[in-house]
Amino acid sequence: MKDFEATLDPVGGRLITHDVRPPRHASYSSLDTYGHCPAQWAFGRLWRETPEWDDPLTVGSIAHATLELAVSTPSATDPAWLPLARRAIAMERERNLLPANRWKGDPIPAGVKAPNGSPATDEDWARLAANRLNGFRLTDVFDGDMLRPAAAEQRIDAEVWGIPMTGSVDYRDESGRVVDWKTGKLPELGSPKAKSHQNQLRVYKALLDTRGIQVADARDVYVEHRVHHMADLSDDAMEATGTLMRSRWDGMRRDADAGSYAMTPSYLCPWCPLARACPLASPARGDKARRAAARGIDPTDPRLHVADGRPAGDPLAGMLPDACGQGEDKEDDMDLLDMLDTAPKPKKATLPPPGPWTKGPDPWSTAEGREAAARWGMGDKPKREAKPDPSDDVDPWATPMPAKAALGSTDGGDAPWAVEPEAKPAPQAEAKPEAKAPTRRLVRGKAYDPSVLSEGAVNSAGYGFTRLTIMAAEAYAIGPDDPDATLLALIRAGWAASRAAWGANTPDVAGLAEGRPDAESLLRWLDSPLARDADEAIARLMPADGTPADRIGRAGRAAARALIAARDLIR
Incomplete structure (x- = not known):
């Protein structure tokens, strides 16, 4: 495996590496990959995925060689594809022994x-390729016309549009x-894929033009579907393709000189070797895409880093300041106060300690509240005598749990639905020291009250308390094997x-970086609209594939970019 060092910049959206040499020539496939995502093209030159069963590149290469053999005898319009596929593998193996092809x-x-579970053999791969071709007849190529081969797999190296191009024309x-x-x-x-295929045919026409070969028409033949798509070979279309290819070639060489490549998400993301590590990767949809993405480089590979030097496998790589919880402001340049007014920056990021909580006024007791209630028919109802709710005085966190017993037990433990018998007076026991009161009390406040009330009480109606409960449920859904770690992440x-x-x-949030967040500062943070928006962004951007840490890390980095984009609009 090639040795390299590469860095992902999740904020700038770029791959940084100086281990990719500027190319001396270009193929259409390389320019096409660069056009979809420069980072995918660059990293593909550093790291090769390990093929798996039914690998499309391997099967496609065998199918192309099989078709090359088939068109050499065009009179056999309905060939036996499996024997040809076997011969094609042997032919390709012999070709790749030549000095020019040994790299393959x-x-x-x-x-x-x-x-x-057994090792895949030549016969297995031959059958996979033959299955792609079964039912395809050579007369399907030109709507019933017989083939008259002039060339197959014709390689051409020439300069077109100022680009040193190399290409191989499948059939002429x-x-x-x-x-x-x-x-x-x-x-x-x-579709983008169909347009890409059309551009490829126009590149082949440009290459053939350099040899003085006239092209009457060019078509993509989709052998499994027995369908062909014709390419537009007009002067305008050729010029547009040439301009696009030249732009990509210039960008490819410029990026290679700078060692910096943009990460551009597209439908091809699951087939990128960076699929598991890229913070911008589009989610894999479908089993085939998920299997392809799983073959990408391990995010914890030590050769791959993020901009702050943390391993890419860290879900918070590039985002979590080292001084979290210590009151140090690492990002003064992005302080919202700086964007909205000229107020001086605070020296510390910590907020002043909150004062003791006091209950706010009841909005329905004001004159405006009484008037609104009357308009809605709520003010003329006779008042009923208020009755105390005994549950208001019960602290569920301070109530001891009943002893465990088997469901419906009749031998030693009561069934959970059994009515507790009337307690009988117990003999006076020796006085014991009073038990220590619990540090937290759960009380039922108002939804607009903070989650942390006075004297350590926790408001079960507070937004932060509710948000924490919902996040715990999300953690169980994402990482049921270790929901505590998932919730913290x-x-x-x-x-x-x-x-x-x-x-x-x-x-x-004191203690968050160490994995032991202080309860009060955590709930105050979760009470805030900023916490609400960040959590909502992460939920919307959560990918469907990967480990819990990998999924949360990718969603977190994408959420950071989304929030920064929103921030930049109001600078």
């Missing part, structure tokens, strides 16, 4: 397991028609995303 290696990847007919074989899903006309990710965007306006 063996056409069959080593170490791949078949679904039954004596009629001047050009074919590019496609295996896999049939794209919708006008969610809290830390939300806090860090908010601090990245709003600086000192996001208060410190």
